[in-house]
Amino acid sequence: MTDPVLEVDHLSITYTVGAGTFQAVSDVSLRLYPRRVVGIVGETGCGKSTLAQAIPRLLPEPPATIGGGRIIFRGTDLVKVPKRQLPMVRGTGIGMIFQEPLNSLNPAFRVFDQIAESIRIRHYRDMGWVKSFQGGSAPFDYSKPPPLPTVSETLSKPFLPSGAVGDAARERLQSRSDYREEVLQFLRLVRINDPEAILDRYPHELSGGMRQRIMIAMALSEKPSLLIADEPTSALDVTIQAQVLTLMKELIDEVDASILFISHDLGVIAETADEVGVMYAGRIVEYGPVAEVFQSPRHPYTKALLKAAPAHYKSDGPLSSIPGNVPNLSRPPSGCRFHPRCVLAQAVCKGEAPPLDPVDPAAAGDPFRVHRSACYFASEVPGLP
C-alpha cells in the first residue's frame, strides 16, 4: 500500500461575514492515493468548492479561516505553510481546473502565452532558479525529498551570461518562443486538433470545450501530482462534458496524478471517480467506492439525493425531492445536520454528530473498499423506499 498523496484530517473552515460566521466545512477527512480519482458530490452550498479551494490554500483569508485540522501534502502540513511560500505549493504540486472555462483564461493573452507561463514556472523551479516546494515537479517520492541547494552551490551558478555559461543559465535565457514545442506537446496531450493554429488564438475565439482543454493543459503543464477539478464540466453541454471526462480519465495514467473531482452531478461522478464522498452541509456523510455508494447507499441523505436525480428512462410522475431546506450554516442543526429532514431521525441524532464509521468492519483496512457512513441507522437505510 502506497502512501496517500493528500491527507485531509478533520479540516474545518469558517467564513466570517459581517457579524456572523458560517461553518462551510466541518471536520472533513479525506485520503487521496496516487492515480486515484476521488469524487466529492453534494448540492450547492454544501462546501465542496470551499474544500477544493482550501486544499491549495486559495481561499481568501480573511474572510475564510481554517479553524482546525491538517492538510498533509507531500509530507507537509499546508495549513501551517506561511503565505509567502504558498506559490511554491501551487502549480507544480497541486494543479487546479475551474468551473468557468470562459473566465478562467486571461482574455488578454493568446493560448500560447497562457500555457507558456505555467511551463516557465515549472522550468524555473526545475532549474533551481526559483525555490521549489520539495523538489519541484519531480515525481512523487516520499522516501527522499531532494536536498535544498547549499549556499556554495547557489553561488557557483552563473548569474549572467558572462563568457562560459552553464547549461542552466543558457536555458534560463531561452526566450518565450522556445517554449513553443513544449506548449504544443501539452496541447496534443489534451487532444486538440491542429494545435499550431490554436497557439495564436485568444480565449474568446475558442469554444467552451476547447477552453476547458486549454485549462487542463495549463494545469498539467506544471506536472502536478494532485489535480483538483472544481466542477470542470458543469458549464459545458453533455457531449462536450463526455469528451472532457473521457480525456481526464485517459490522462490520469499518462501524467501520473491523482484527481480530486468536485461536482454536483451524480452521473459525472459515477462516470469519473473511483471513490466518492457525499457532502451535506459542510460534512462528508458517506464515503466509499462509487459503485457501492450509488448502488447501495448507507446514508439517508445519499439515498434521497439519488432518488431526486432525474433519470432519462423515468418519465412517470413528478421528480421526488427532499423535504425541507438546506440548513443555514451560521446556525447548523445540532448533531447530525441532516436530522431535521431525515425520515429515520430519532432523538439520538440531535445529540452527538454521528461518526463516519465503516459500514462493514471487515473492509475497514482497505482504503479502496471501505464504505463509511455517518449515520446511526446506516443498517436501516437499504430498507427505505
Added chain:
Amino acid sequence: MVAVPSAPPPRRAESPLRVFWRVLRANPLSLFGFLLVAVICITALVVVVAPHLIVPYGAQQQTGPYNAPPSWKHPFGTDGLSYDVYSEVMLALPLDLSLGIAIAGVSLLIGGGLGLVAGFYDTPGTAAGVGSVSVMRLTDIFLSFPSLILALAITRALGVGVVNVAIAITITWWPYYVRLVRGEVLAVKHLPYVMASRAAGVREGRILLRHVLRNVLEPVVVYFTLDIGTVLVTYSTIGFIGVASKYPGPQPEWGAMLAFYQSSGSINVYPWLVLAPGAAIFVTVFAFSLLGDGLRDILDPRTRRAFVRSTSSHDPPPEAVSALPSAPDAGEGAPSPATAVGAVDARSAS
C-alpha cells in the same frame, strides 16, 4: 547541450504593429485621430527644434499692421500689438501639449500606481488593508474640493508661474486615477483567471503586473488620452483667470492668449484673435479624444479581431487566410468556433 528549436516555426503570430495598422485602417475616425495627434506632436517638435520652418515671426515681434484680418501673410491675422497671431499660437503649442501630457501622465503614474496597490492589497485587518483604506480616504479628501478652486488656491500659495500651476493641477488631478484604477482592479482581481493563475503558482506581484494590470489597462489608457484634453482645458482656464503665465509675454500660452484677447474687448470687432487659440485648444482636445477611442479598440483583443475580420472581406490579409484551413476543430463535431465567432464579429462590426 540545450535543445535548440530545429525547424523555424511554420506560422508566426502577427506583429503588433500590423494588428495596430489593421485596426486603424478599419476605423477611419480613429485613424484620423492618430494622424492628427501625430501631426500635432511633430509640429510641436518642429516648433521647438527649428521654429523658422513653420513659424514666421518670433514671440512679441511687431509685424507692422494692427488688428489685421487673416491674410496669406498673417493666416490668423494680427492683434492690437501687431503680433502675428498664427506665430503666437504655434509658439504656444509645445508648452500646452507638454503640459497636458505631463500633468495627466504624472497623475496617471501617481494615482494609477496607488490605485493598483490599494485595489489589489486590500485585505481588511492587515497592514496592507489599513494602507489601502488610508489611500482611499486621502483620495476622498482631495476629491471633496472642487479641483479648479483647489488648484487656484495652491497656485496662489506657490506663486504665479507655469510650473507652479502644473504642480497645482497635478495635486488635484491624481485622485481621479486612484478611484478609476482601484475600481477596475477590484473588478478584475476576483475574476476566475486571477485565481487560476494563483493556482498555477504565479506570485502575487506578477499576478498584479501581468494579469491584473494588463486587464485594467484598456479603460485607464482611454481615460488618460481623454484626460489630456481635460487637463489642457483646465490649464487654459487657469491661464484665462490670469495666474498661470503672463500674456503678452515671451512664452505665449493659449489660455492666457484667450484671456488677453477677450479682456481687450476685441471679440466682436476682431473675432479671429479669440478664435485662433480657441480652435487650437479644440483641435488638440478633439485629436486626443479620437486617439482614446482608437486605443480602446486596439487594446481589447475582442474588438481587435472583430475589426480585422471585417476588413478581411475586402482585402484578405495573410492571417485570415491561414485561419480558415484550421476549421477542423478539437474533435468536438461542432462547427469551428473560431470561424463562427469571426462570422458573428464581422456582422456586428459592419
